[in-house]
Amino acid sequence: MPMLAVFDPNVILAVVVFLVMISVLVAAHEYGHFVAARLFGMSVEEFAIGFGKKPIWAHRPWQKGPANLDEEIRQDLRPGIPPRAPGQSETVYTVRPILLGGYVRVKGMVPEQDGSEISVPGGFYSKPAWQRFLVLFAGPVFSILFGSLVLLGVTLGWGVPKPSNEPVLGLVVEGSPAAKAGLKANDRIVALDGRRVETFYEVLSTVRDGQGAPLRITFDRAGAVQTVVATPELMKEPTPVMGPDLELTPEKRVQAKLGVLYEVKNTRVPFGEALRQAVTTPVEMAVGLVSMFARPSELKDNVGGPGTIAAATGEATKRGLDVVLRFSALLSLSLGFMNLLPIPPFDGGQMVIAFTEMLRRNRRLSFKVQNLVYGLGFALVGLLIVSVVWVDVERLVLKPRADAAQRANAPPAEPAR
Numbered sequence: 001m002p003m004l005a006v007f008d009p010n011v012i013l014a015v016v017v018f019l020v021m022i023s024v025l026v027a028a029h030e031y032g033h034f035v036a037a038r039l040f041g042m043s044v045e046e047f048a049i050g051f052g053k054k055p056i057w058a059h060r061p062w063q064k065g066p067a068n069l070d071e072e073i074r075q076d077l078r079p080g081i082p083p084r085a086p087g088q089s090e091t092v093y094t095v096r097p098i099l100l101g102g103y104v105r106v107k108g109m110v111p112e113q114d115g116s117e118i119s120v121p122g123g124f125y126s127k128p129a130w131q132r133f134l135v136l137f138a139g140p141v142f143s144i145l146f147g148s149l150v151l152l153g154v155t156l157g158w159g160v161p162k163p164s165n166e167p168v169l170g171l172v173v174e175g176s177p178a179a180k181a182g183l184k185a186n187d188r189i190v191a192l193d194g195r196r197v198e199t200f201y202e203v204l205s206t207v208r209d210g211q212g213a214p215l216r217i218t219f220d221r222a223g224a225v226q227t228v229v230a231t232p233e234l235m236k237e238p239t240p241v242m243g244p245d246l247e248l249t250p251e252k253r254v255q256a257k258l259g260v261l262y263e264v265k266n267t268r269v270p271f272g273e274a275l276r277q278a279v280t281t282p283v284e285m286a287v288g289l290v291s292m293f294a295r296p297s298e299l300k301d302n303v304g305g306p307g308t309i310a311a312a313t314g315e316a317t318k319r320g321l322d323v324v325l326r327f328s329a330l331l332s333l334s335l336g337f338m339n340l341l342p343i344p345p346f347d348g349g350q351m352v353i354a355f356t357e358m359l360r361r362n363r364r365l366s367f368k369v370q371n372l373v374y375g376l377g378f379a380l381v382g383l384l385i386v387s388v389v390w391v392d393v394e395r396l397v398l399k400p401r402a403d404a405a406q407r408a409n410a411p412p413a414e415p416a417r
Contacts, residue, residue: 010314010317010318011314013317014310014313014314014317015310017313017316017317017324018309018310018313018314019099021313021324021328021331022099022100022101023049023050023099023102024328025143025146025328025331025332025335026049026101026102026335027049027102028142028143028146028332029102029139029140029142029143029146029332029335029336029339030047030048030049030102030103030104030139031047031142032138032139032140032141032142032143033104033106033135033136033138033139034047034104035138035142036134036135036137036138037104037106037124037135040127040131040134040135041122041127042106042107042122042123042124042127042135043090043106043107043121043122043123044090044091044104044105044106044107045076045090045091045092045105045106045107046076046081046091046092046093046094046103046104046105047091047092047093047094047104047105048093048094048095048096048102048103048104048105049094049095049096049099049102050094050095050096050097050098050099050100050101050102051096051097051098051100051101051102051103052096052097052098053079054079054080054096054097055080055081055094055095055096055097056095056096056097057094057095058080058081058082058092058093058094058095059082059092059093059094060082060084060088060089060091060092060093061088061089061091061093062087062088062089063087063088063089073085073086076092080094081094100306106123106124106135107120107122107123107124108120108122108123108124108125108126109123109124109125111125111364111367111370112367113367115364115367118364125364128362129354129355129357129358129362130354130358132354132357133351133354133355133358136347136350136351136354137347137351139336139339139347140335140336140337140339140340140347140348141336142336143332143333143335143336143339144282144332144333144336144337146332147282147328147329147330147331147332147333147335147336148278148279148281148282148329148333149278150325150326150328150329150332151277151278151281151326151329151330152274152275152277152278153325154322154325154326154329155269155273155274155277155278156271156274157322158266158322159266159267159268159269160266160267160269160273160274160277161264161265161266161267161326162264162265162266162267163200163246163247163262163263163264164200164262164263164264164265165199165200165201165246165262166188166199166200166263167188167189167190167197167198167199167200167202167203168186168187168188168189168200168262168263169183169184169185169186169187169188169189169260169261169262169263170185170260170261170262170263170264171185171260171261172184172185172259172260173259173260173261175259176233176257176258176259176260177230177231177232177233177257177258177259178230178258178259178260179259180230181217181228181229181230182228183217183219183228183230183260184221186221186263187219187220187221188219188220188221189203189217189218189219190218190219190220190225191217191218192206192207192215192216192217192218193206193215193216194216194218200246200262200263201242201244201246203258203260204242204246207232207256207257207258208232208241208255208256208257209255209256210232210256211234211256212231212232212233212234212256213231213232213256214229214230214231215229215230215231215232215258216228216229217229217230230258232256232257232258233256233257233258233259234254234255234256235254235255235256235257236254237254238252238253238254238255239252239253239254239255240252241253241255246262266322281330281333282333282336285330285333285334285337286337289337305385305388305389305391306389307389307393308388308391309331312327313327343377343380343381344373344374344376344377344378345374345377345378345381346377346381349373349377353365353370353373
């Protein structure tokens with residue numbers, strides 16, 4: 001990306017939207033842990049959004065009712081944490097400079113070698129294992145609930161995005177045959193090789209069955225009719241075939257593709273339908289994630305790291321508030337399901353430990369076993385992070401450069417005569 005691009009208003013807006021979105025989603029997730037911890041009488045020392053040694057904002061609210069002057073108050077000596085006065089909440093709310101996460105700090109949540117964490121008053125490990133299990137489970141649950149509620153609100157406010165069968169281009173993939181030929185979003189296809197088309201499915205079926213042969217495309221752009229020649233790319237592997245309703249069918253075949261998508265229009269639906277979609281979407285996503293992990297060869301095409309999320313946020317920002325909110329809802333659902341992975345330090349991994357201790361009648365695992373489990377977990381998470389970052393590098397850096405080099409060496413597309 002050119003250095004001056006960082007000063008582009010669209011880039012700045014995308015960065016702001018990305019940081020706000022991540023902060024809100026993390027806050028919803030951590031609020032689940034917070035509510036459950038307080039419900040079971042655990043002392044919450046900090047509710048933090050972001051990471052970093054010193055917070056950029058910290059607030060310790062006053063509690064309702066008379067102050068307990070006999071309460072022993074232990075001050076937090078960490079940088080930037082305000083001292084606690086009698087009558088103030090034990091919980092300090094902070095915003096830290098690296099807005100890419102957050103946490104709820106429950107008292108006594110760090111295991112000690114001598115096992116003394118089980119004796120901390122109001123501490124995490126002083127509570128029964130089933131309560132700890134539910135506190136950990138509450139974060140993913142709140143992420144999924146929050147995503148569903150946002151999805152419900154977006155559906156009620158804007159409707160359901162459905163494909164339009166008009167022969168209008170909704171998206172032209174960068175570096176695709178269509179982009180190389182000069183086609184753009186909102187172009188209306190008028191004819192292919194001189195044959196008039198009336199629906200997007202006619203465009204789709206003509207291109208995919210053409211075996212990659214050059215195609216003369218006549219289109220209308222803002223009232224001006226133009227014609228270009230594009231050469232669709234013939235895929236090497238079979239892919240799902242789209243039906244006349246623009247929905248994917250079980251059939252797979254080798255197809256030629258132009259690199260365009262149909263236009264999407266919002267359609268209003270009644271409350272019952274909006275509620276049904278908000279409830280079924282998490283279920284469908286869970287089933288999709290399970291099937292995706294069952295096919296490791298397809299993981300690379302379906303996962304992404306912070307770079308992919310940021311790029312997707314930028315695209316959503318260009319398309320409107322409803323797209324941003326819908327993307328946020330799906331990201332919140334993904335956050336909830338990801339945290340259920342049975343790998344420490346994810347909530348799911350800690351839940352496995354809590355469940356094991358439930359079976360042991362609340363007896364803690366040995367300090368050595370805990371260190372071993374967490375060590376393996378951090379190693380797996382580190383490997384996962386490296387993998388998704390590499391996917392980002394390939395998808396956002398290496399592939400665009402390769403496509404740019406290919407375009408530079410390819411002869412320019414000429415208008416048809």
